[in-house]
Amino acid sequence: MDIPVLHRLALNESPYPPLPSVREAMERAVAQAHRYPQFHPDDLTERIAAWCRLSPDRVAVGSGSVGVALQLFQAVVRPADTVVYAWRTFDAYPLLAAMAGARPVPVPLSPDGSQDLGALLTALDHHTRVVVLCNPHNPTGSLVTAEELSAFLRQVPRHITVLLDEAYVEFARGADLPDTPALLDAHPNLLALRTFSKAYGLAALRVGYGIGSPDLVERIRRQQLPFGINAVATAAVRASLRAEGELRRRVDTVVAERERLRDELVSLGWRVCPGHANSVWLASPDPVDAGVAALTEAGVQARHYPGEGLRLTVGDRNANDTVLTALAGVRAHRSASRT
Numbered sequence: 001m002d003i004p005v006l007h008r009l010a011l012n013e014s015p016y017p018p019l020p021s022v023r024e025a026m027e028r029a030v031a032q033a034h035r036y037p038q039f040h041p042d043d044l045t046e047r048i049a050a051w052c053r054l055s056p057d058r059v060a061v062g063s064g065s066v067g068v069a070l071q072l073f074q075a076v077v078r079p080a081d082t083v084v085y086a087w088r089t090f091d092a093y094p095l096l097a098a099m100a101g102a103r104p105v106p107v108p109l110s111p112d113g114s115q116d117l118g119a120l121l122t123a124l125d126h127h128t129r130v131v132v133l134c135n136p137h138n139p140t141g142s143l144v145t146a147e148e149l150s151a152f153l154r155q156v157p158r159h160i161t162v163l164l165d166e167a168y169v170e171f172a173r174g175a176d177l178p179d180t181p182a183l184l185d186a187h188p189n190l191l192a193l194r195t196f197s198k199a200y201g202l203a204a205l206r207v208g209y210g211i212g213s214p215d216l217v218e219r220i221r222r223q224q225l226p227f228g229i230n231a232v233a234t235a236a237v238r239a240s241l242r243a244e245g246e247l248r249r250r251v252d253t254v255v256a257e258r259e260r261l262r263d264e265l266v267s268l269g270w271r272v273c274p275g276h277a278n279s280v281w282l283a284s285p286d287p288v289d290a291g292v293a294a295l296t297e298a299g300v301q302a303r304h305y306p307g308e309g310l311r312l313t314v315g316d317r318n319a320n321d322t323v324l325t326a327l328a329g330v331r332a333h334r335s336a337s338r339t
């Protein structure tokens with residue numbers, strides 16, 4: 001018999017549905033669904049740029065951040081080019097590279113789950129067109145610090161675009177976080193990707209954006225599908241920008257729950273490295289397979305990477321308590337079987 005899924009913790013989604021003000025804005029837009037959205041999303045781009053304190057020519061909006069990434073690949077990749085990225089990472093990168101006709105070049109993560117910046121730099125050659133960094137990293141949640149990122153960017157040749165995926169940046173805390181907008185002037189080959197899918201909880205609506213040099217942004221915009229950003233999504237993003245304080249408080253709650261989950265898992269005997277996204281990462285040699293089985297039994301859907309680890313999205317308190325109970329059971333069972 002199939003066990004019902006009670007808690008969806010497999011896709012790093014927000015545990016919260018849209019705020020009432022965001023729903024109302026969406027409903028108003030639904031009532032106008034017989035009208036086209038803007039041909040190019042200029043108004044939305046201006047709003048996002050003002051909110052990021054950037055000029056609009058530094059912002060490209062797309063169908064999720066994954067859509068902006070595809071636009072970038074389509075804009076810069078030529079036949080026989082390669083795209084270099086740390087692996088494991090977000091599943092879309094090999095697919096997007098292939099869609100754009102590039103050869104993917106995966107570079108293994110360091111044993112601690114961080115992206116091996118030295119190995120990534122070594123993998124760059126005259127065929128490389130794009131190098132992807134994910135910060136915080138998916139799935140391990142590791143962080144590239146401001147100092148590490150600056151040193152990395154200084155060593156990447158200018159003809160290679162650095163795609164810095166910051167889908168989870170709102171969940172990262174600490175003094176050593178990169179200030180990406182401040183790096184754009186010095187690095188015209190840098191494109192940072194951000195999204196309304198994660199911290200802003202609008203995953204179903206598919207709005208992301210890239211920030212970069214005007215020249216790169218212009219090339220990315222040329223790949224934009226006309227009428228490609230729908231009006232309901234636009235209304236939701238605009239309302240979310242107005243409700244930023246409320247949404248930030250939700251993010252703070254997720255961050256506090258992430259830290260609670262980690263502390264409690266560590267006290268149960270799991271080895272969990274500090275994570276900076278809206279997830280925690282349990283890696284082998286911890287009993288990950290037994291953990292997945294226990295979670296499934298408890299109705300928790302997590303993301304299992306067989307032989308590598310288990311990524312658990314931080315859910316609401318109830319979901320996280322269910323996770324803790326299930327994973328405590330695995331530890332208790334293992335200690336009992338050793339005695």
Ligand SMILES: Cc1ncc(COP(=O)(O)O)c(C=O)c1O
Nearest residue numbers: 064065066090138167195197208
């Ligand atoms: C690192 C990373 N980038 C991008 C995305 C996709 O974001 P979007 O919904 O904006 O396309 C995800 C989704 O899980 C992700 O993990």
